[in-house]
Amino acid sequence: GLGPYDDGNIFARILRGEIPCRKIFENEHALAFHDIAPQAPVHVLVIPKLPYVSFADFSAKASPEAIAGFVRAVGQVARDLGLDEPGYRLIASMGADGGQEVPHFHVHLIGGTRLGRMVT
Numbered sequence: 001g002l003g004p005y006d007d008g009n010i011f012a013r014i015l016r017g018e019i020p021c022r023k024i025f026e027n028e029h030a031l032a033f034h035d036i037a038p039q040a041p042v043h044v045l046v047i048p049k050l051p052y053v054s055f056a057d058f059s060a061k062a063s064p065e066a067i068a069g070f071v072r073a074v075g076q077v078a079r080d081l082g083l084d085e086p087g088y089r090l091i092a093s094m095g096a097d098g099g100q101e102v103p104h105f106h107v108h109l110i111g112g113t114r115l116g117r118m119v120t
């Protein structure tokens with residue numbers, strides 16, 4: 001697995017304000033900001049405020065309130081960006097085979113163009 005949570009990971013540093021980000025949404029549950037290397041016209045990352053290394057960790061350990069708050073935040077960000085009608089894609093990379101690079105759970109919100117069957 002990804003091991004214990006590393007407080008030095010890049011998203012932890014963004015949450016602490018040590019590294020800047022192009023923030024688009026923040027509440028008690030989640031922070032959303034533009035990906036630094038966008039793969040589509042809209043490429044936003046949504047991360048929970050609490051320290052979970054991966055989707056596996058978050059899904060197993062987060063409280064129902066934290067999970068609901070995070071999911072609601074993702075939906076609100078997409079809505080606020082005007083994506084509901086054209087649509088969008090959510091991706092969560094998990095672990096080595098999933099290609100996860102940053103060990104703080106995050107969802108990619110991708111849109112602004114007609115996507116193909118899958119994003120690799």
Ligand code: 5GP
Nearest residue numbers: 010021033034035036037093099100101102
């Ligand atoms: P993963 O492969 O872990 O699911 O995706 C990590 C994402 O984080 C990548 O799309 C990458 O471009 C993005 N990323 C990595 N470092 C930074 C950073 O310092 N700032 C921002 N905004 N995005 C980052």
